[in-house]
Amino acid sequence: MPSPVDPVALTAALVRCPSVTPEEGGALVLLEGLLSGAGFDCTRVDRNGVPNLFARWGRRGANRSFGFNGHTDVVPVGDAAAWTHDPFGAEIEGGYLWGRGATDMKSGVAAFAAAAVDFVRETPPDGAVILTITGDEEGASVDGTQAILDWMAAEGEAMAVCLVGEPTSPERLGEMMKIGRRGSLTAHVTARGVQGHSAYPHRAKNPVAALCRLMDRLDTHVLDEGSEHFDASTLAITTVDTGNPATNVIPALCRGTVNIRFNDLHSGQSLSDWLAAEAAKVQAETGVEITLKVVVSGDSFLTPPGSFSDLIADAVEAETGIRPVPSTSGGTSDARFVKNHCPVVEFGLVGKTMHAVDERVEVAQIVALKAIYGRVLRDYFA
Known part of the structure; x- marks a missing residue:
């Protein structure tokens, strides 16, 4: 042996x-x-x-x-x-x-x-x-x-x-x-506005403000309080970026990313639908185009x-x-x-x-x- x-x-x-x-x-x-x-x-x-x-x-x-x-x-x-x-x-x-x-x-x-x-x-x-x-x-x-x-x-x-x-x-x-x-989902968010001079913000459409408004709504929303075998779901903002070095220019583009770890009260699809609905609300309010790319790593x-x-x-x-x-x-x-x-x-x-x-x-x-x-x-x- x-x-x-x-x-x-x-x-x-x-x-x-x-x-x-x-x-x-x-x-x-x-x-x-x-x-x-x-x-x-x-x-x-x-x-x-x-x-x-x-x-x-x-x-x-x-x-x-x-x-x-x-x-x-x-x-x-x-x-x-x-x-x-x-x-x-x-x-x-x-x-x-x-x-x-x-x-x-x-x-x-x-x-x-x-x-x-x-x-x-x-x-x-x-x-x-x-x-x-x-x-x-x-x-x-x-x-x-x-x-x-x-x-x-x-x-x-x-x-x-x-x-x-x-x-x-x-x-x-x-x-x-x-x-x-828990399930894992990452949403890549892109806000497209209109570039302009910071002294004349009414002539631009600021994607940074629109994205920050959306991110604040997502961050302050309570997804749930947990379930029988799972803790509460979590959402974390992991980046917001414009790549804009100028202080007097409103940029045309801003990007952000959120990661959600979710329990059995949700699915990747249900959370994707919620994110899309929230993005649509902010787009309607600001006139800034907001698009999402959602990657679900697993339910x-x-x-x-x-x-x-x-x-x-x-x-x-x-x-x-x-x-x-x-x-x-x-x-x-x-x-x-x-x-x-x-x-x-x-x-x-x-x-x-x-x-x-x-x-x-x-x-x-x-x-x-x-x-x-x-x-x-x-x-x-x-």
């Missing part, structure tokens, strides 16, 4: 792969070698230059099939000189493994890959274990997990349930799991508490002594795509340093996370 897979060494090897979106960086090649050697059928599901990996142990179409989902791409390091350690060095110091992607989420991928390999070697299940790993979660996410799921549908591949290994714990491993996520979703979430919570509690709180907080993840395929829950490490300079993960947490994922597999197939 081969030795158990060391999730810390695997995390380090993955961190050394410079897989800044959209570069594969060798991370999926490394994982494919590990999984193929353990009897997984592996397929690269690259689409439009985006690297993705599908791996299945067991027969296609098995009644019981447990899936994991994660990503190996990472955000840019920023100023490399500001890092205490080489961002791609995977150095271990002070009980931490340092490097870009150490938390988000190469440690999670390493933990579930190591747990899956050991599980099928030690106790081959009556069913299938499936890993879906993308190189495009931090980017546009159009040809990442969505491409894998499209390919699976065409090939007759399916997961009965899926655990996404994103960081979910605020302070201590085990505190929180995600049973849903809100919820996996209702039940047997699957209990399975995850029981395993976490057994390994850590902490029962995770089911939550829908935070940003978006690829769970928003997986939920169209099967029930999905997210559970992973403490995410305090993700995307930050000196991103790092506690080595002991990687070991504990593998143990949790291993218990989840054993309990699911028991």
Whole structure:
């Protein structure tokens, strides 16, 4: 019997792969070698230059099939000189493994890959274990997990349930799991007026004033007070810009952007309609043309508490002594795509340093996370 897979060494090897979106960086090649050697059928599901990996142990179409989902791409390091350690060095110091992607989420991928390999070697299940790993979660996410799921549908591949290994714990491993996520929408607003001299504003149509009026209405509007499983929806103005360096010229153009994180009381379509209606009111009041380009990254979703979430919570509690709180907080993840395929829950490490300079993960947490994922597999197939 081969030795158990060391999730810390695997995390380090993955961190050394410079897989800044959209570069594969060798991370999926490394994982494919590990999984193929353990009897997984592996397929690269690259689409439009985006690297993705599908791996299945067991027969296609098995009644019981447990899936994991994660990503190996990472955000840019920023100023490399500001890092205490080489961002791609995977150095271990002070009980931490340092490097870009150490938390988000190469440690999670390493933990579930190591747990899956050991599980099928030690106790081959009556069913299938499936890993879906993308190189495009931090980017546009159009040809990442969505491409894998499209390919699976065409090939007759399916997961009965899926655990996404994103960081979910605020302070201590085990505190929180995600049973849903808020939706996300970004609206790019353009106001087109008539340029003129600032001393004669009646001869111009000021797009800045019109856009500020609209932004104020959006910002002061209360979307909701929250719902049973979700906090209140939020709207944030992220930029207002004219690009106008002159103090005595009313510009012809002004642009702004708002981002909305919304709960299950709304949809991307209903919020798009509301934004369009508000823009139309301001346009009618000011005579300034206002156009919108709305991008919906995903609607809100919820996996209702039940047997699957209990399975995850029981395993976490057994390994850590902490029962995770089911939550829908935070940003978006690829769970928003997986939920169209099967029930999905997210559970992973403490995410305090993700995307930050000196991103790092506690080595002991990687070991504990593998143990949790291993218990989840054993309990699911028991």
